[in-house]
Amino acid sequence: MAGRRLVALALTLWAPTMPVWALSPGPEPVMRLDALRSAIVRAWVVRIVNEQLRQGPTPRWFHRDCAGLVRFAVGEALRRHDARWLSANGVTGDALPPELELTDAERRALTGWVRDDGTRGAFVTAETLVRRNSRFVARDVNAAEPGDLLFFDQGDDQHLMVWMGRFVAYHTGAETPTDNGLRAVTLDQLMHWKDTRWRPEPGNPNFVGVFRLSFLSR
Secondary structure, three states, X not given: OHHHHHHHHHHHHHHHHOOHHHHOOOOOOOOOOOHHHHXXXXXXXXXXXXXXXXXXXXXXXXXXXXXXXXXXXXXXXXXXXXXXXHHHHOOOOOOOOOOOOOOXXXXXXXXXXXXXXXXXXXXXXXXXXXXXXXXXXEOOHHXXXXXXXXXXXXXXXXXXXEEOOOOEEEEXXXXXXXXXXXXXXXXXXXXXXXXXXXXXXXXXXXXXXXXXXXXXXX
16 A cells, blocks of 8 residues: 555656646647658758758758757758759758658648647747647657657746757757857767756656657657
């Protein structure tokens, strides 16, 4: 009996650290890509984020903050990557991911982000991006796949990071003439961050968890 009370107490103490919506399946996506095409989207998202880190923010990326980086990278990953696109983005043709094969209907279905009123549009906040357009995976960052999102909730502010496979990338939300706001840090660096609010570990109440875009099958 004492053991049951301890378990109940632990659940009571843990529950407030995660929003209720993070535990629910979330809205059903308009469509879900198969495993192969999901892997191709992931590869393009990682490549596009890497290009921002390498070259600096492209002028085609207008709204530059943490959610803006995700929206831009995903939107560009779903485009046709022809010669014109490569030139506009300063991307060379070496070692590119395979092209994503989508029908026109599928491409239309994936265009835009689901907003709180159920319509789709070009802009959503970080919270709406994960709550309405992603599904919860785990609070263990080891469950993340490249292209997955790490979501932090600081109460009056929310923040997204992109898991790149070997490191984490994000935008701080602020830019200066000498700082483009982009960051790339290893998981080890993040786990030992001086400000513990940014450590992606289950014991951190500000770390909501790992989220996956809802249209990806895995």
